[in-house]
Amino acid sequence: MSATTPSKLQKIIASGQLAVTSEVGPPRSADGAVIDHKAKLIKDYVDAINVTDNQTSVVRMCSLACCIRIKLMGLEPILQMVTRDRNRIALQSDILGAASFGINNMLCLTGDHQHFGDHSSCANVFDLDSTQLAMAVKMMRDEGKLLGGFEFQVRPEMFIGAAVNPFAGPNVFMRAIRMGKKAAAGVQFVQTQCIYNMDKMKEFMKIAVDRGLTEKVAVLAGITPMKNVGMAKYMQKRVPGMDVPDEIIKRMGGVPKEKQAEEGINLAIEQIEELKTVPGIRGFHIMAIEWEEKVPQIVERAGLYPRPQMDGA
Amino acid sequence: MIKAKPKPLEEIIDNVKDFNKLLIAGCDGCVTVCEAGGLKEVKILAAALRLYFTQAGKQVQVDEASLTRQCEKEYLAQLSDRMDGYDAAVSLACGVGAQYLAEMYNHKIVFPGVDTCFMGVNEERGLYSERCQACGRCILAETGGICPIARCSKRMLNGPCGGSDKGKCEINPDIPCAWELIYERLKTLGQLDRFERPVEPKDWSTSRDGGPRKIVREDLRI
Numbered sequence: 224m225s226a227t228t229p230s231k232l233q234k235i236i237a238s239g240q241l242a243v244t245s246e247v248g249p250p251r252s253a254d255g256a257v258i259d260h261k262a263k264l265i266k267d268y269v270d271a272i273n274v275t276d277n278q279t280s281v282v283r284m285c286s287l288a289c290c291i292r293i294k295l296m297g298l299e300p301i302l303q304m305v306t307r308d309r310n311r312i313a314l315q316s317d318i319l320g321a322a323s324f325g326i327n328n329m330l331c332l333t334g335d336h337q338h339f340g341d342h343s344s345c346a347n348v349f350d351l352d353s354t355q356l357a358m359a360v361k362m363m364r365d366e367g368k369l370l371g372g373f374e375f376q377v378r379p380e381m382f383i384g385a386a387v388n389p390f391a392g393p394n395v396f397m398r399a400i401r402m403g404k405k406a407a408a409g410v411q412f413v414q415t416q417c418i419y420n421m422d423k424m425k426e427f428m429k430i431a432v433d434r435g436l437t438e439k440v441a442v443l444a445g446i447t448p449m450k451n452v453g454m455a456k457y458m459q460k461r462v463p464g465m466d467v468p469d470e471i472i473k474r475m476g477g478v479p480k481e482k483q484a485e486e487g488i489n490l491a492i493e494q495i496e497e498l499k500t501v502p503g504i505r506g507f508h509i510m511a512i513e514w515e516e517k518v519p520q521i522v523e524r525a526g527l528y529p530r531p532q533m534d535g536a
Numbered sequence: 537m538i539k540a541k542p543k544p545l546e547e548i549i550d551n552v553k554d555f556n557k558l559l560i561a562g563c564d565g566c567v568t569v570c571e572a573g574g575l576k577e578v579k580i581l582a583a584a585l586r587l588y589f590t591q592a593g594k595q596v597q598v599d600e601a602s603l604t605r606q607c608e609k610e611y612l613a614q615l616s617d618r619m620d621g622y623d624a625a626v627s628l629a630c631g632v633g634a635q636y637l638a639e640m641y642n643h644k645i646v647f648p649g650v651d652t653c654f655m656g657v658n659e660e661r662g663l664y665s666e667r668c669q670a671c672g673r674c675i676l677a678e679t680g681g682i683c684p685i686a687r688c689s690k691r692m693l694n695g696p697c698g699g700s701d702k703g704k705c706e707i708n709p710d711i712p713c714a715w716e717l718i719y720e721r722l723k724t725l726g727q728l729d730r731f732e733r734p735v736e737p738k739d740w741s742t743s744r745d746g747g748p749r750k751i752v753r754e755d756l757r758i
Binding site: 307311333334335336338339347349350351352353354355358359370386387388391392393394397400401403404405407408416463464 | 689690691692693694695696697698699700701702703706707713716719728731732733734735736737740
């Protein structure tokens with residue numbers, strides 16, 4: 224896994240050091256200062272910052288504009304793109320635009336169904352799926368070619384990412400070989416769904432390592448600190464594809480309310496420490512949902528600070 | 537077959553309440569099978585409308601008919617000597633039949649009496665589910681005989697997505713995850729290599745995206 228793009232994230236992973244990414248959710252308004260503020264909170268503690276693309280199908284400031292803001296702050300964005308809202312014309316157009324601002328990381332996603340969002344009566348697109356979006360980015364980057372065949376000179380230099388969810392459904396093996404399919408399509412790093420079921424995560428990683436998948440794709444383990452037992456219960460019952468074992472609920476509920484946030488942070492740090500020992504894990508993706516201010520503390524206490532400085536990045 | 541469901545009576549009444557001579561036209565094809573628009577449903581709707589008009593104190597003629605298929609001119613022609621006698625017709629055929637009836641008798645108002653829903657199967661009486669979206673280029677050979685375009689909520693060709701849960705779709709736990717089904721079927725068939733290979737972007741030009749479609753079979757045309 225040698226670095227082939229200007230992406231700092233890729234360089235850090237290639238250097239063998241554990242990478243740290245986090246994410247910011249754009250506002251439901253035209254207030255760009257929200258993004259600037261959230262990015263400032265975490266900037267010295269992460270290597271790159273994901274910007275979600277209308278997550279949960281709720282209309283928000285567009286991911287590309289927010290990524291440009293972050294890039295202009297001198298930080299490294301990861302452009303999340305879902306295929307739900309845009310066809311291959313719009314997606315490729317946005318990729319070219321992103322590259323023109325020196326955005327070098329992308330996360331290729333299919334996206335939540337609009338059923339969950341604030342415009343559930345809308346039409347969806349799904350011209351491509353996440354895997355096909357990765358194929359498109361790879362073709363644009365490596366061949367200088369659009370899906371339609373047009374060839375161009377200045378190529379987008381993207382480090383290509385995707386999401387994996389080892390916990391969706393009963394079949395961990397199927398999830399692992401699907402990661403292999405994404406790798407075959409050109410995906411170079413993945414960020415996982417929030418990990419709470421450690422046994423299942425280890426089972427997933429073992430299959431991935433045994434099949435040689437971790438040689439092709441860097442797995443960044445998804446960590447989301449729980450704010451309180453209510454959040455833990457909500458995630459267990461209501462969030463599709465989330466696997467929160469009862470012992471987590473028990474642990475969060477076992478401390479007084481005013482101590483639950485601290486317990487959630489402790490839990491996240493223990494998860495990181497445990498995952499550091501799992502073969503194939505190349506870093507962490509810390510998703511502190513509307514709790515960005517806790518990211519520095521988690522990174523520091525988990526022994527992931529200071530972040531490496533890469534020459535030329 | 538095409539699956540449809542009856543429109544609410546209030547909506548139909550709202551459309552026809554100002555007319556004096558009505559024809560309720562059923563279809564003996566698909567809509568008869570799913571019990572939405574056959575002769576039986578024609579009789580039920582006609583009786584309900586007569587009751588409504590009687591209670592409203594209006595004298596309205598409501599006649600009944602059902603054609604072998606409303607999507608063929610030969611059968612629609614059977615109404616040619618009667619249509620002049622009506623102000624309007626309610627077609628209980630699918631959207632195809634209702635349009636063809638209106639096309640054939642273009643001086644008459646034709647109201648739809650059913651909502652046409654999808655192409656699907658009869659799982660049980662009164663329980664129908666979608667199987668095909670007529671994309672125009674069938675991929676069932678690659679997907680273990682299960683169509684992800686019709687049966688995956690995101691029509692993914694490289695599923696399943698991360699939202700499926702315990703083998704069910706993220707948008708509704710009553711819908712099986714098509715990709716879980718495909719995975720299991722491919723495993724049974726010894727074709728898991730198909731699951732592991734990325735599927736290229738699909739050419740949607742044979743689907744709705746290519747504009748209204750037409751089949752010209754020169755071998756069948758005289």
